[in-house]
Amino acid sequence: MATAYRVQLDDFVQHAREIIERVIQTHEAVVIEVGETDLVTLKPSGTTTDEGIVAVEPSAEDHAAFVSAAGGWADLDTDRLVDEIYARRVTVSSGGE
DSSP states (O other), X not given: OOOOEEEEHHHHHHTHHHHHHHHHHHXXXXXXXXXXEEEEEEOOXXXXXXXXXXXOOOOHHHHHXXXXXXXXXXTOOHHHHHHHHXXXXXXXXXXXX
């Protein structure tokens, strides 16, 4: 792994925009530090398009979680749910429980 670009916190505060733009353009992390102590690593979150929108690619783990959740509500009786929601609204708005 390449050595990360390092910047002191005071320099980051003064040049935050330029440093963030560098991260976006180079897709390389920047370590913000005080003295020799690492505080935080600033790294790109995805791919920047021409419009400046960051398109984050989902990981295989994200995709698997999405697929496993896809049918999670399939057995829900939506008509009954709506009836219960309206019944609770009437109960709460009338002051009763």
